[in-house]
Amino acid sequence: MDFDYSVEQDMLRDTLASYLADHYDFETRGAVVATPAGWRPKVWADLAERLNLLGAAFPEEYGGLGGGALENAVVMEELGKALVVEPYLGTVVIGGGLLKQVGGALAAEWLPRIIAGQAVLAFAYSEPQARYSLAEVATTATKRDGGYVLNGRKTGVTGGPWASQLLVTARSGEGISLLLVDADAQGLTRSDYPTIDGGRASDITFHDVFVPAERLLGAEGAALPLVERAADEAICALCAEAVGGMRRMLADTVAYASQRKQFGVALATFQVLQHRMADMFTALEQSAALTLVATMKLDRPAAERALVASAAKAQVGKAAKLVGQAAVQIHGGMGITEELALGHYFRRATAIGSQFGSTDFHLRRYADLSLADAA
Amino acid sequence: MNLDFTAEELAFRDEVRAWIKQAYDSELKQLMSQSKNGYLDKAGQVRWQKKLAEKGWAAPGWPVQYGGPDWTPTQRYLFQSETAAAGCPIVSPMGIAMVAYVIMEYGSEAQKRRFLPKILSTDECWCQGYSEPGSGSDLASLQMSAVRDGDHYVLNGSKIWTTHAQWADWIFCLVRTSRDAKAQSGISFLLADMRTPGISIRPLPSLDGPIDGEQEVNQLFFENVRVPVENRIGEEGLGWTYAKYLLQFERGVAYGSLLRYLLAKIRKIAKQQPAGGGGMLIDDPDFRRRYAELAVRVEAVDAAEMRFFSGVESGTAVGAMSSLFKLVGTELQQDLSELAVEALGPDALPFVQDSFAEIRGRPASPRPIPDHVAAVTPLYFNYRKTSIYAGTNEIQRNLLARHVLSSAGVRG
Ligand SMILES: Cc1cc2nc3c(=O)[nH]c(=O)nc-3n(C[C@H](O)[C@H](O)[C@H](O)COP(=O)(O)OP(=O)(O)OC[C@H]3O[C@@H](n4cnc5c(N)ncnc54)[C@H](O)[C@@H]3O)c2cc1C
Ligand SMILES: Cc1cc2nc3c(=O)[nH]c(=O)nc-3n(C[C@H](O)[C@H](O)[C@H](O)COP(=O)(O)OP(=O)(O)OC[C@H]3O[C@@H](n4cnc5c(N)ncnc54)[C@H](O)[C@@H]3O)c2cc1C
Numbered sequence: 001m002d003f004d005y006s007v008e009q010d011m012l013r014d015t016l017a018s019y020l021a022d023h024y025d026f027e028t029r030g031a032v033v034a035t036p037a038g039w040r041p042k043v044w045a046d047l048a049e050r051l052n053l054l055g056a057a058f059p060e061e062y063g064g065l066g067g068g069a070l071e072n073a074v075v076m077e078e079l080g081k082a083l084v085v086e087p088y089l090g091t092v093v094i095g096g097g098l099l100k101q102v103g104g105a106l107a108a109e110w111l112p113r114i115i116a117g118q119a120v121l122a123f124a125y126s127e128p129q130a131r132y133s134l135a136e137v138a139t140t141a142t143k144r145d146g147g148y149v150l151n152g153r154k155t156g157v158t159g160g161p162w163a164s165q166l167l168v169t170a171r172s173g174e175g176i177s178l179l180l181v182d183a184d185a186q187g188l189t190r191s192d193y194p195t196i197d198g199g200r201a202s203d204i205t206f207h208d209v210f211v212p213a214e215r216l217l218g219a220e221g222a223a224l225p226l227v228e229r230a231a232d233e234a235i236c237a238l239c240a241e242a243v244g245g246m247r248r249m250l251a252d253t254v255a256y257a258s259q260r261k262q263f264g265v266a267l268a269t270f271q272v273l274q275h276r277m278a279d280m281f282t283a284l285e286q287s288a289a290l291t292l293v294a295t296m297k298l299d300r301p302a303a304e305r306a307l308v309a310s311a312a313k314a315q316v317g318k319a320a321k322l323v324g325q326a327a328v329q330i331h332g333g334m335g336i337t338e339e340l341a342l343g344h345y346f347r348r349a350t351a352i353g354s355q356f357g358s359t360d361f362h363l364r365r366y367a368d369l370s371l372a373d374a375a
Numbered sequence: 376m377n378l379d380f381t382a383e384e385l386a387f388r389d390e391v392r393a394w395i396k397q398a399y400d401s402e403l404k405q406l407m408s409q410s411k412n413g414y415l416d417k418a419g420q421v422r423w424q425k426k427l428a429e430k431g432w433a434a435p436g437w438p439v440q441y442g443g444p445d446w447t448p449t450q451r452y453l454f455q456s457e458t459a460a461a462g463c464p465i466v467s468p469m470g471i472a473m474v475a476y477v478i479m480e481y482g483s484e485a486q487k488r489r490f491l492p493k494i495l496s497t498d499e500c501w502c503q504g505y506s507e508p509g510s511g512s513d514l515a516s517l518q519m520s521a522v523r524d525g526d527h528y529v530l531n532g533s534k535i536w537t538t539h540a541q542w543a544d545w546i547f548c549l550v551r552t553s554r555d556a557k558a559q560s561g562i563s564f565l566l567a568d569m570r571t572p573g574i575s576i577r578p579l580p581s582l583d584g585p586i587d588g589e590q591e592v593n594q595l596f597f598e599n600v601r602v603p604v605e606n607r608i609g610e611e612g613l614g615w616t617y618a619k620y621l622l623q624f625e626r627g628v629a630y631g632s633l634l635r636y637l638l639a640k641i642r643k644i645a646k647q648q649p650a651g652g653g654g655m656l657i658d659d660p661d662f663r664r665r666y667a668e669l670a671v672r673v674e675a676v677d678a679a680e681m682r683f684f685s686g687v688e689s690g691t692a693v694g695a696m697s698s699l700f701k702l703v704g705t706e707l708q709q710d711l712s713e714l715a716v717e718a719l720g721p722d723a724l725p726f727v728q729d730s731f732a733e734i735r736g737r738p739a740s741p742r743p744i745p746d747h748v749a750a751v752t753p754l755y756f757n758y759r760k761t762s763i764y765a766g767t768n769e770i771q772r773n774l775l776a777r778h779v780l781s782s783a784g785v786r787g
Contacts, residue, residue, distance in 0.1 A: 131651030131720045156721045194726040196752055201724060262513040272769055321713075328582075328759045332511050332767065333536045333592070336760050338580040347582065347756065350716070351724060358717055360661050 003292060005074070008067070013074050015051055020082040026341045033085055033198040039162055044086050048117025054092055055115035058100065062111035069233060069298045073240040073291065080244025083344055085199050087120060087159035093237045095121030095167055098178065098230050102217045106180065110165075122163035122183075123234075124154040124204055125227065132357040134169075134227050139206060141170035141177050143220075147213045148172070148179060150187075150206040158355070160202025161192040167217070168206070175221025179211045186210070197351035198344060225302065232309040233298055235356050239291040239316040242352045245345045246284045246320060249327040252342050253277060256331055267330065276326045283319035290315050307369045310362040317359035320349040380449070387450055391457045398426045399463055411583050411727070411753035412591060413465040413633075417500075417542045423464050424497040433495055434471050436624075441479060441487075442495045448684045452629070459632030460639075467539065468624075470494040470501035474547040476624050477564065477617050481609040490545075490566070502569075504534040504548030504595065505618070511536075512770050514549070515558040515615065519597060521550035521565065528552070528565065528607070530573075530600040536764070540576055540593040543569050549614050556612070564614035566606040573600035582756040584727060591757070622766075623697060629684065630704030631677030637711040638670055644718045644751070656718055669711055676703050695778040698771040705761035705768065712755040723752045 005013070023043065032040055048054045056071040058064025065071075072093050079088055096114050099107040113119040130136035139152025150170055157166070166181045181188070187209040190202045218226050254277060257268040267273055294312035297305055324346040328335035331342060338344075353359065380388070403423055406415045414420055427433040435451050437443030446454065466472070475494050478486055493499040510517040519532030530550060540546065546567050553561035567574070577594040608617055645657040645666070656662050683696050716723045727750060762768040780786065 126721055129649045129651075131649055131656075133651035136651055156724055195724045196726045196756075197724075261509075262511060262516075264513075264516075270769070272772070325709075325759070329762055329767070329769075332763055333506070336581045336592075336756075336763065338582065343582045343756075346759075350752075350755070354717070354721060354723055358720065360665070360717065364661060 003289075005070075008065075009070060009074050012053070012056055012067075012071060013078060016053060016075060016078045017081075019046065019051055020078060020084065024082045024084060026083070026344075029083060029085070029198075030344075033194075038194065038198075038200045039086050043084075044120070045117050047086070047088075048115065054088075054117055057092060058096060058111055058115060062100075062107065063115050064111070069236060069295045070292075072233070072237050073295045076237045076240040077244035077247075080241035080348075081248050083198070083245070083341070083348060085197075087122065087162055089234060089237055089241075090123055090159040090163070091119070091121045094123045094230050094234050095119075095165075097233045098167060098217060098226060101226050101229060105214070106217060110180070118164075120159075120162050120164050122157050122159045122166050122202075123230070124157045124160070124166045125169045126154060126156050128153065128155050132361045134231055135176065135224060137169050137171045137176050139168070139170045141172045141179060141211070143172070145210075148177070148211045148216070150179065150181065150209040150211060152206050154204045154206075157202045157204055158195070158199065160190060160204060161200045166204070169223065169227060172221050176223045176227070177220050178217040178223035178226060180215045180217060181206075181209065181211050195351060197348040199351075228302070228306070229298075231356050232294075232305055235309045235313045236291060236295045236298060238352050238355055239287065239294065239312045242316045242320045242349060243284065243288045243291055245349055245352075246280075246287065246323045249323050249342060249345050249349075250277070250280050250284060252340075252345075253280070253327045253330050256334070260332075273330055276330065280323045280326050283322050287312075287316045287319040303369060307366060310357075310366040310369070313357060314359045314362040314366060317353045317362070320352060324349045380453075384449055384453065388453045388457060391454055394430060394432075395457060395461045395463065398430070399423075399461060403464070404462075407462060407464055409727075409749050410464070411750040412757045414467070414539075414591075415464050416589055417539075420464060420467060420542075421497050421500070424466055427466065428496050433466070433497070434475070436472065437475065437495075438479070441475075441491050448686060452681065452684050455629050456632040456635075459636050462636055467500065469503050469538070469543075469547075470497075470499070472624055473503060473621055474501055474566070477547070477608055477621050480620060481564075481617050483605075485605070486566075486608070499544040500539070500542050502537050502540045502543035502546045504537055504546045504567075506534065506536045508533055508535050508594075512767055514618075515562070517549055517551060517562065519548070519550050521552050521563060521602070523552070523604070524601075526604050527601045528563075528604060530565075530567070530597040530602060532597050534595040534597070536579075536592045537595050538591055538593075538764075540569070540595055541578065541590070545569060546574075546595075547608075549618055552611050552614075559615040560612055562614035562618070563611050564608040564617045565602055566608065567600065567602045571600050571602065573598040582759060583753040584756075591760075623693065629680050630700055630707065631673065631680045634673040634676065634704065634707050634711065637708065637715070638666075638673060641666065641711065641715050641718055644715060644748070648718055648720060648722070651720075656720075662718065665714055669707065669714060672703070672707055672710075676700065676707065692778060695775060698766075698774045698778075701765065702768055702771045702775070705758075708761050709755075709758050712751075712758045715751050716755045719748060719751055722748050727753055 055064035056067045056075060060066050075088060091114055096111060099110050110119060125134060127138055141148040141150055163183045166183055168179050168181050169176055170179060187207045189205045192200055192202045195201050257273055258266055260267050290312045294308045297308050327342055328346055334340055335342060403419055406419045424433060431444050434443050435446055435454060439445045471494055475491060478490055505514060507517050507519060519530060521528040521530050534548060546569055548565055548567060549562050550565055551561050552563040575596045578590045579592045579594055580590060581592060645662060646655060648656040650656045650659045
């Protein structure tokens, strides 16, 4: 067993952390998320060109640095600490992850563009009736003229307004197919809106959108296992991001409680608050460890991978709530204001709670998987 | 013992129901369906409270001589249950349920005549100026100074977390008139006209979304603000006594019926929200169990409140019971708002910019939000306040502990 980061992973963390310290302070971020665009393509270009970071998790054959899921976790934890809105999850973790899974010509064509910061991806899988189910797909992909015709509606597509390409799940016959679709394709309409965490999302309608056959990922109708794996990778990355956010919330709370005085003493001298900070720490440390375990198991057989990914998401979901709520409470009135960064971390933690399945959803998935042969 | 209502009580309940049906009109209802904190916008709030006043029901707790309806505890309970069950707006407490009681108990005849009728009719709105940046839980450490200058006090300092100060015509505040004595005894209780020169307001945007004149809390700055001495309540230096008297009203709200309303909202969401996989959330066993757990907690608070308000107080100090209700009531508000968010699933993510914008014909969030979804996530964020305001829940637990220990003859 070895939970130590490699020298390269430590360097990756340090490089990103120092870039974010210089370019991603809370005030600047606040100003940016309030603009119509809501993000900074310049930051994205820096991550690609200056830091060479978008390739950290990809094999060298595509122009990457040879890393994988752990590199994604390192990056996501730092992005979580700085509350970064730019779409690393959608583009690199999910989009790049799916392309890496299928390999072949599509990967050879698109991974280098992702790594260079030229292609920004968003994952369009959720539909109004689906809740958190990946298999509930009503959007259809019908074979026609050497390609597919897409019809249907996707909701809550994170990073939708920023994407140059969308990865779209659609039903073809009995199975689910996955297509890479240009965001400006004819017949595609997008309605964009801000989300509670300062991000952007879109609801997208497909009306006879034509997609050439070579834009199909994997075999027709056989995409569900690909998508399930991508979702587990996304879950691990989100958990890492949440761990970064929790670290920041705990640190801010400790600092505030040490400095704010009531009744002539620092808040930190009240035992009930000390215990609450101890509980925050406990929840956080276990979340960090389980996230690493889940990340290291992403290459295991599907059932094993899914079990621990669900365990991590359920643990992190509960922990992020506990840490966020305690942090707000210990800050008193200050905790409910927009002025402090804290509230924004709390909102992001709340959003993570429902991305790719809530705590309840993952507890049930865990029960189904772990009790399957007990029946 | 008997849980049944008498024929008169049932008739009263029907009267309340019938009145709500016509008074709580569709415009108010539509505003309320978007509310993220239980209040309407100012115009709506005033319109609602005036309707209540016209009917003579604005101030259930007031004595008849000042315009109260002379209800029995059961009638008050029924009135509260009916208005909460119908989802009516909260009546702003600062005037009717707070400062009015202090004026009645400790104010001069002139103050009673000047202020009480306008509080009752909602012609004048009030805000509460207790907390300061350096003084929250430790209220007695407050610093805003009031220096006597002839027949005026001159106020300098800052108040914070002042709910709806931007709507208020008057503020009641605690100020320091002496620094010589023990912290508590140098405090006085003043009423100030919000239009007095030298008062300025800084809105404090909060977690539930950016401000648009509907912000809940503000910071106030007082710069050489001259307040006539005749606006002081009672004696100089006894403000702490009056403030403590007021506190029992601030915390004396019943939660049961409001919590039942929140439960109903969750049921409504669960009926309309797909569970993923064909069925609806309302049939999902995990959801049902979480719902039932919360509903049972609501039953318990409601039972304790009915027992308390019907007068069977079994010797427990009122203060202890109001701390108990504040604690369990607000924790349930938070937990229910949390379940509502989770019931929405992915629909919890869109951000509601300004809950009332669409109704007023201004562009709001581009995503059309159905009523059962609107304001659910903002309410969850907004309700983080409930365990902080009106004395934090840690402070309530300290008070309860003191009560439990002192009942056993132990000093905590
Ligand atoms: C099953 C069992 C096996 C044990 N085996 C051994 C053994 O093999 N060898 C041995 O030496 N001892 C043993 N112990 C003793 C054990 O270490 C003590 O019970 C323990 O340290 C608590 O001490 P106490 O029982 O005197 O409780 P107290 O110290 O009197 O504590 C009573 C309560 O007050 C709380 N409390 C005390 N101080 C604080 C504080 N500063 N802040 C907040 N709360 C506080 C405690 O948490 C507890 O809830 C055993 C105990 C048990 C129950
Ligand atoms: C939405 C909202 C509306 C409000 N409206 C008004 C209003 O209209 N008028 C007004 O005057 N005030 C108002 N308040 C202020 C409110 O009364 C204070 O926020 C509250 O008293 C807490 O004070 P604080 O915010 O300074 O927190 P602090 O007192 O700094 O407390 C910070 C944390 O320390 C804990 N703590 C403090 N002392 C102790 C202790 N002895 N033991 C254990 N833990 C402790 C607290 O519980 C809290 O968790 C409002 C607050 C909010 C959030």
